[in-house]
Amino acid sequence: MPPETRPVALVxxxxxxxxxxxxxxxxADGYAVxxxxxSSIEAGQxxxxxxxxxxxQADVADxxxxxxxxxxxxxxxxxxxxxxxxxxxxxxxxxHDLAAATPEIWRRLYDINVVAPFVLVxxxxxxxxxxAPGCVVNVSSLAGVRPxxxxxxxxxxxxxxxxxxxxxxxxxxxxxxxxxxAPGLIETPWTADWTxxxxxxxxxxxxxxxxxxADVAEVVMGLVRSxxxxxxxxxxxxxxxLMT
Ligand SMILES: NC(=O)c1ccc[n+]([C@@H]2O[C@H](COP(=O)([O-])OP(=O)(O)OC[C@H]3O[C@@H](n4cnc5c(N)ncnc54)[C@H](OP(=O)(O)O)[C@@H]3O)[C@@H](O)[C@H]2O)c1
Numbered sequence: 001m002p003p004e005t006r007p008v009a010l011v012x013x014x015x016x017x018x019x020x021x022x023x024x025x026x027x028a029d030g031y032a033v034x035x036x037x038x039s040s041i042e043a044g045q046x047x048x049x050x051x052x053x054x055x056x057q058a059d060v061a062d063x064x065x066x067x068x069x070x071x072x073x074x075x076x077x078x079x080x081x082x083x084x085x086x087x088x089x090x091x092x093x094x095x096h097d098l099a100a101a102t103p104e105i106w107r108r109l110y111d112i113n114v115v116a117p118f119v120l121v122x123x124x125x126x127x128x129x130x131x132a133p134g135c136v137v138n139v140s141s142l143a144g145v146r147p148x149x150x151x152x153x154x155x156x157x158x159x160x161x162x163x164x165x166x167x168x169x170x171x172x173x174x175x176x177x178x179x180x181x182a183p184g185l186i187e188t189p190w191t192a193d194w195t196x197x198x199x200x201x202x203x204x205x206x207x208x209x210x211x212x213x214a215d216v217a218e219v220v221m222g223l224v225r226s227x228x229x230x231x232x233x234x235x236x237x238x239x240x241x242l243m244t
Contacts, residue, residue: 006032007131008077010070012060012120013037013087015044017188018139021213022084022220027051029221031082034073036060038087060087060116061108070123080127082224085117086139090190093151106153113157114164121168121178129175133227136172137220138165138180142237145182148244158182162233169231177230179223184237186211206239 008031014023015037024047027033033053037044041057048055054076058069073080089112093100121128121136128134143149144158162180169178185191185201187210198210219236223229235241 004032004077004079006030007081008032008034008073008079009082009084010034010073010080010124011036011084011086012069012116014084015040015047017190018183018186018213018216019084019086020047021217022086022139023047023051023053025214025217025221026082026084026224027053029224032077034077036069036087060120061112063115063119066116066119067123070120070127074127079131080124080134081131082135082137083120083124083128084137084139084220085120087116088113088139088141090150090154093153095152098152101151101153105151106156109153109157110160113154114160117161118164118168121172125172125176128172132175134176135224136168136176136178137223138178139216139220140165140180140182140233142182142184142235142241145233145235146241146244165233166231173230177223177227179229179231180233181216181219181223182233182235182237183216184211184235184240186213186216188213201238201240204243205237206242209238211236211238 009026011023013019014035035048035055038059045055058065060066140161141158143155144162149155165180
């Protein structure tokens with residue numbers, strides 16, 4: 001198949017929430033967007049159809065599937081310009097309950113939140129260099145910047161992800177820029193049940209509201225367009241981090 005004339009963007013975990021909005025914004029900006037999810041296939045296909053893109057199912061925590069996802073993007077489109085590592089998971093565990101944060105949970109969260117993005121960048125490196133300047137945007141979390149978040153394993157994984165962002169920016173420049181966004185509390189299916197937290201943010205955060213996926217997507221698009229920015233972790237939290 002001849003290479004796409006449009007730039008190509010892969011957004012992992014884009015069947016819902018923040019990833020779906022990033023896919024929409026990239027599609028509106030003229031990208032051929034590849035939508036991905038692990039199990040919500042119909043929802044992912046619907047997002048892909050809405051953005052004029054394509055859908056590929058893959059569990060990015062599985063090394064072979066992550067590499068296969070990048071291979072499939074290149075087989076279908078012949079190029080890859082932007083990789084958005086958005087897929088992530090958490091476990092809600094009170095920070096004082098150390099016994100509940102089992103090694104199995106640590107390993108599962110690290111596999112998806114830390115190892116998978118590294119495997120994806122590794123698989124995509126050659127294609128991103130060929131697109132020079134290639135661009136990676138990681139969707140991290142305020143929990144990786146401030147000592148807060150849904151559990152210690154989750155927050156630690158996002159802190160590792162932030163440092164991975166800086167290290168890869170050093171390792172891959174000038175051909176590939178690597179940045180991250182660190183959202184605070186965002187209105188997605190992930191946080192739908194966190195009623196008390198939404199009320200707290202509405203009452204106390206400087207912007208007095210929970211963020212929307214569009215608030216995060218706006219900053220992601222800024223990072224995609226900003227050719228002289230690399231190695232940065234941009235907090236998108238309505239000022240919430242000032243309160244912790
Ligand atoms: N919402 C917030 O307040 C908030 C705050 C800070 C950071 N974040 C970060 O933002 C990102 C997106 O969160 P969200 O709130 O938009 O969540 P969401 O609406 O629950 O969406 C999560 C997406 O990730 C996909 N996914 C999960 N595991 C996957 C895997 N192993 N392989 C491929 N896809 C996978 C899900 O697909 P399936 O359902 O098919 O698995 C879904 O498309 C996460 O990295 C999260 O840490 C969110």
